[in-house]
Amino acid sequence: xxxxxxxxxxxxxxxxxxxxxxxxxxxxxxxxxxxxxxxxxxxxxxxxxxxxxxxxxxxxxxxxxxxxxxxxxxxxxxxxxxxxxxxxxxxxxxxxxxxxxxxxxxxxxxxxxxxxxxxxxxxxxxxxxxxxxxxxxxxxxxxxxxxxxxxxxxxxxxxxxxxxxxxxxxxxxxxxxxxxxxxxxxxxxxxxxxxxxxxxxxxxxx
Amino acid sequence: xxxxxxxxxxxxxxxxxxxxxxxxxxxxxxxxxxxxxxxxxxxxxxxxxxxxxxxxxxxxxxxxxxxxxxxxxxxxxxxxxxxxxxxxxxxxxxxxxxxxxxxxxxxxxxxxxxxxxxxxxxxxxxxxxxxxxxxxxxxxxxxxxxxxxxxxxxxxxxxxxxxxxxxxxxxxxxxxxxxxxxxxxxxxxxxxxxxxxxxxxxxxxx
Numbered sequence: 001x002x003x004x005x006x007x008x009x010x011x012x013x014x015x016x017x018x019x020x021x022x023x024x025x026x027x028x029x030x031x032x033x034x035x036x037x038x039x040x041x042x043x044x045x046x047x048x049x050x051x052x053x054x055x056x057x058x059x060x061x062x063x064x065x066x067x068x069x070x071x072x073x074x075x076x077x078x079x080x081x082x083x084x085x086x087x088x089x090x091x092x093x094x095x096x097x098x099x100x101x102x103x104x105x106x107x108x109x110x111x112x113x114x115x116x117x118x119x120x121x122x123x124x125x126x127x128x129x130x131x132x133x134x135x136x137x138x139x140x141x142x143x144x145x146x147x148x149x150x151x152x153x154x155x156x157x158x159x160x161x162x163x164x165x166x167x168x169x170x171x172x173x174x175x176x177x178x179x180x181x182x183x184x185x186x187x188x189x190x191x192x193x194x195x196x197x198x199x200x201x202x203x204x205x206x
Numbered sequence: 207x208x209x210x211x212x213x214x215x216x217x218x219x220x221x222x223x224x225x226x227x228x229x230x231x232x233x234x235x236x237x238x239x240x241x242x243x244x245x246x247x248x249x250x251x252x253x254x255x256x257x258x259x260x261x262x263x264x265x266x267x268x269x270x271x272x273x274x275x276x277x278x279x280x281x282x283x284x285x286x287x288x289x290x291x292x293x294x295x296x297x298x299x300x301x302x303x304x305x306x307x308x309x310x311x312x313x314x315x316x317x318x319x320x321x322x323x324x325x326x327x328x329x330x331x332x333x334x335x336x337x338x339x340x341x342x343x344x345x346x347x348x349x350x351x352x353x354x355x356x357x358x359x360x361x362x363x364x365x366x367x368x369x370x371x372x373x374x375x376x377x378x379x380x381x382x383x384x385x386x387x388x389x390x391x392x393x394x395x396x397x398x399x400x401x402x403x404x405x406x407x408x409x410x411x412x
Contacts, residue, residue, distance in 0.1 A: 074402070
């Protein structure tokens with residue numbers, strides 16, 4: 001498909017067929033200099049918006065910054081040096097947040113879970129638009145909170161790059177190697193159980 | 207599309223266009239009696255498998271039970287009576303789990319978040335196969351843990367139905383009304399910020 005005509009693709013080597021939007025999603029570190037226009041960004045957040053959530057509480061929120069903006073710099077500053085080293089080429093940085101408590105004031109066990117679901121849908125929408133997102137846990141949470149005025153009512157999710165994937169050759173050698181390395185995951189037998197925890201599911205029976 | 211030829215569809219009334227797999231996903235309570243075959247279930251978990259996660263730790267796992275199995279009954283027993291009232295027609299029940307700690311023993315802040323991302327992709331795959339999933343937080347977590355032998359090393363995500371959507375007329379009146387009610391979400395202006403928390407993003411600029 002034309003939308004996957006990036007410099008480099010990295011389809012998941014799946015054991016069972018999955019939809020191409022899931023197969024083709026990955027987390028590159030090299031970005032092209034093509035900007036992400038606002039109406040395109042809007043689609044990503046619109047996809048997140050329609051995620052399901054516990055009691056439809058929609059605990060998620062997002063802060064983004066475009067390259068060259070103060071917001072971009074504030075997010076960038078919170079990243080660990082390793083991530084600062086490569087995110088520079090990404091046209092947009094964003095962070096996901098989760099409101100910790102339910103409306104009644106009690107902790108929402110599903111706050112980060114629901115943020116994760118929303119980001120999962122955002123990733124699929126991004127893939128459908130030819131965009132790539134790379135999430136990072138490697139940042140100083142307190143610095144991000146201070147830089148971006150994030151209130152204590154909210155928990156921090158991941159920081160993510162948003163952009164069009166670029167040429168792996170623009171990366172330093174060590175990162176280029178990781179960019180081109182095969183993708184790996186645990187086999188289904190390790191995490192899909194039937195009837196009780198630890199009882200490996202039989203997924204072959206018709 | 208043929209895959210959406212269910213008894214009832216409920217496309218999201220979006221403010222910005224999104225991919226049909228996101229628009230058409232929703233959480234029905236009425237299921238047809240068409241079973242979900244194992245190779246189809248495998249695709250759902252395969253989609254979850256390829257989610258991104260913090261340091262590729264893949265903290266997720268799943269337990270499912272097919273209608274009539276001991277596993278189904280064990281999951282069902284943990285649900286609150288309200289949910290027990292309608293899930294009966296779903297051919298498969300499953301629960302998502304998240305390993306709490308990283309390999310080095312420290313708590314993984316992203317455990318439930320990453321489980322949420324994996325379920326987000328599972329939902330998209332389900333939609334692409336004409337399946338519907340309805341997640342529930344309404345269950346007794348300790349009962350689920352005991353019934354399913356879930357170790358303390360793992361946190362509990364949502365319980366979910368998996369099946370082909372059915373006829374809303376099979377539901378009791380109050381649930382039928384909810385099944386047919388419009389879907390609602392907060393507007394983007396409420397949760398998408400630019401440069402700092404609370405600064406509403408301009409998503410219209412080209």
